[in-house]
Amino acid sequence: MSETTISQQEVAHVASLAKLAFNDSDLKQFTTQLDSILNIFETLGEVNTEDVEPTYSVTENVNHLREDVADNWHQKQALLKNAPLEAADLIKVPAILDGEGE
Amino acid sequence: MATGNFETTIGLEVHVEMQTNSKLMSPSPVHYGDKPNENTNVIDFGYPGVLPVANKGAIEFGMRAALALHATVSPFIRWDRKNYFYPDNPKAYQTTQSQTPLGTNGYLDVTLPDGNVKRVRIKEMHVEEDAGKNTHGTDGYSYVDLNRQGTPLIEIVSEPDIASPDEAYAYLEQLRQAILFTGISEAKMQEGQMRADVNISIRPFGSSEYGTKVEMKNINSFNYVRNALIFEEKRQAEVLRAGGIIQQETRRYNEPTKSTILMRVKEGADDYRYFPEPDLAPIVIDQSWINKVANELPKSAGERQNEYVSDFGIAAYDAEVLTQTLAMSDFYDATVAAGADAKRAANYLIGDVNAFMNKHQIELQETQLTPEHLAGMIKLIEAGTISTKQAKQVFEAIMVGEDPEAFAKKNGLVQISDPAILLGWITEVLDNNPQSIEDFKGGKDRATGYLIGQLMKMSKGQANPGIMNKMLLEELAKR
Numbered sequence: 001m002s003e004t005t006i007s008q009q010e011v012a013h014v015a016s017l018a019k020l021a022f023n024d025s026d027l028k029q030f031t032t033q034l035d036s037i038l039n040i041f042e043t044l045g046e047v048n049t050e051d052v053e054p055t056y057s058v059t060e061n062v063n064h065l066r067e068d069v070a071d072n073w074h075q076k077q078a079l080l081k082n083a084p085l086e087a088a089d090l091i092k093v094p095a096i097l098d099g100e101g102e
Numbered sequence: 103m104a105t106g107n108f109e110t111t112i113g114l115e116v117h118v119e120m121q122t123n124s125k126l127m128s129p130s131p132v133h134y135g136d137k138p139n140e141n142t143n144v145i146d147f148g149y150p151g152v153l154p155v156a157n158k159g160a161i162e163f164g165m166r167a168a169l170a171l172h173a174t175v176s177p178f179i180r181w182d183r184k185n186y187f188y189p190d191n192p193k194a195y196q197t198t199q200s201q202t203p204l205g206t207n208g209y210l211d212v213t214l215p216d217g218n219v220k221r222v223r224i225k226e227m228h229v230e231e232d233a234g235k236n237t238h239g240t241d242g243y244s245y246v247d248l249n250r251q252g253t254p255l256i257e258i259v260s261e262p263d264i265a266s267p268d269e270a271y272a273y274l275e276q277l278r279q280a281i282l283f284t285g286i287s288e289a290k291m292q293e294g295q296m297r298a299d300v301n302i303s304i305r306p307f308g309s310s311e312y313g314t315k316v317e318m319k320n321i322n323s324f325n326y327v328r329n330a331l332i333f334e335e336k337r338q339a340e341v342l343r344a345g346g347i348i349q350q351e352t353r354r355y356n357e358p359t360k361s362t363i364l365m366r367v368k369e370g371a372d373d374y375r376y377f378p379e380p381d382l383a384p385i386v387i388d389q390s391w392i393n394k395v396a397n398e399l400p401k402s403a404g405e406r407q408n409e410y411v412s413d414f415g416i417a418a419y420d421a422e423v424l425t426q427t428l429a430m431s432d433f434y435d436a437t438v439a440a441g442a443d444a445k446r447a448a449n450y451l452i453g454d455v456n457a458f459m460n461k462h463q464i465e466l467q468e469t470q471l472t473p474e475h476l477a478g479m480i481k482l483i484e485a486g487t488i489s490t491k492q493a494k495q496v497f498e499a500i501m502v503g504e505d506p507e508a509f510a511k512k513n514g515l516v517q518i519s520d521p522a523i524l525l526g527w528i529t530e531v532l533d534n535n536p537q538s539i540e541d542f543k544g545g546k547d548r549a550t551g552y553l554i555g556q557l558m559k560m561s562k563g564q565a566n567p568g569i570m571n572k573m574l575l576e577e578l579a580k581r
């Protein structure tokens with residue numbers, strides 16, 4: 001492997017954004033693995049993409065929209081059954097602090 | 103406004119829930135107040151493999167807001183994912199537009215408390231998803247209701263053109279009215295349908311660089327926004343005067359103390375790892391689509407006020423009261439269209455109808471009053487069929503859904519204006535009261551009052567007082 005494309009700090013940062021905690025040996029392992037994956041993408045750099053619009057969607061579809069009509073699929077009970085914990089029709093999760101969300 | 107030697111710069115990001123029938127990316131109903139998680143499906147729960155399809159109605163509502171705020175509607179929109187982890191959004195990303203906002207370069211002309219008008223520029227507007235609602239228990243758990251998850255929002259980002267807490271308040275109030283009159287949302291503060299993220303910085307007068315911004319998120323009361331800004335303006339000035347520096351931080355407004363509390367210091371920009379949404383098709387908006395939406399856009403409050411004053415002869419203040427909500431203004435228009443006298447209709451809506459709504463703590467739409475019934479009662483008054491006194495009973499009846507004409511007939515609330523009948527009563531009363539005629543000729547005005555009393559008794563209160571008065575004076579003159 002010639003040069004690394006991702007540093008251990010970057011992996012730690014992405015892990016913390018994903019609310020994951022790794023020990024040092026995990027971090028090292030994931031850095032090496034992510035690095036190999038990113039190096040595969042690096043081969044794209046060999047293609048000349050000047051004046052080529054970025055591809056955001058692989059279909060030619062535009063304006064694939066739905067009319068504003070409400071339709072309740074009544075999946076609540078099944079969905080709640082799949083929640084780790086539920087109480088009074090609410091999803092029960094470990095306490096979260098206010099303001100951490102968006 | 104200035105605090106000491108500093109000037110204040112405020113920017114606002116306002117989120118308004120749009121009252122579409124269904125959610126932005128799933129057909130689940132958008133409806134406040136239902137049982138927890140009732141309006142959710144696999145898409146709202148962020149299950150893998152679901153293929154969301156965007157709601158055309160939400161795009162059109164967003165276009166309405168953009169048009170009302172004089173923004174340019176983007177000809178091309180694609181969606182982006184804004185990634186974050188929080189249980190109120192199980193997808194772990196919000197679908198939004200970061201690169202191609204629906205609207206750009208808008209403005210709102212805000213009338214300030216001193217009467218001056220200030221143009222606040224609107225940088226951009228996005229259509230995006232709202233998150234669910236968390237309730238924090240005292241048992242070490244939080245409880246999540248995803249009914250709100252996926253409700254379409256329009257986010258309105260102002261330029262930092264606002265210079266004081268009072269200006270921020272005026273902007274929010276007038277932005278709310280502008281949105282209200284697009285018909286996309288009732289913007290009910292108490293239901294969290296309109297929330298503001300606020301940022302504020304101060305800098306020494308004449309400084310060309312903005313100070314460091316402090317941010318406060320998700321405030322759902324205009325008063326709280328103003329109080330938070332008043333507190334921050336002062337706090338930041340004190341820090342700077344003491345030689346300190348303002349940290350880039352997120353604070354929270356605390357109503358009981360009317361102060362702000364540090365939540366977290368920000369190191370660098372938020373890292374949301376935006377990337378293009380691969381599951382949704384881009385949207386192309388052409389001029390004919392914009393024209394179609396523009397045609398559906400209700401008239402603004404300002405336009406309506408001008409019409410009421412110039413076409414209907416309504417006082418400016420009354421016109422303002424009538425345009426406080428779109429529902430009231432539409433109701434007024436319909437009442438006038440149904441043939442009611444414009445001034446009388448305005449007086450009833452502003453007076454008796456508003457009082458009824460306040461007394462019963464309900465909205466106009468929740469009463470049983472219809473524009474046709476209100477117009478019907480007003481026409482009965484105008485025609486002299488019922489007196490304004492009798493109208494009080496009719497009013498109570500139409501407020502509970504009765505037809506005014508049928509009610510008046512059924513209860514004998516009919517004013518008698520036929521001169522032949524009135525003349526018969528007048529002649530009888532005058533013949534029986536020669537003394538009163540003498541008193542009248544002797545200049546005693548009280549005498550007519552007595553005679554009218556007798557006539558009202560005789561007619562069981564049904565004589566048209568205007569016509570009867572006139573005829574009585576004529577008959578007295580003949581004697």
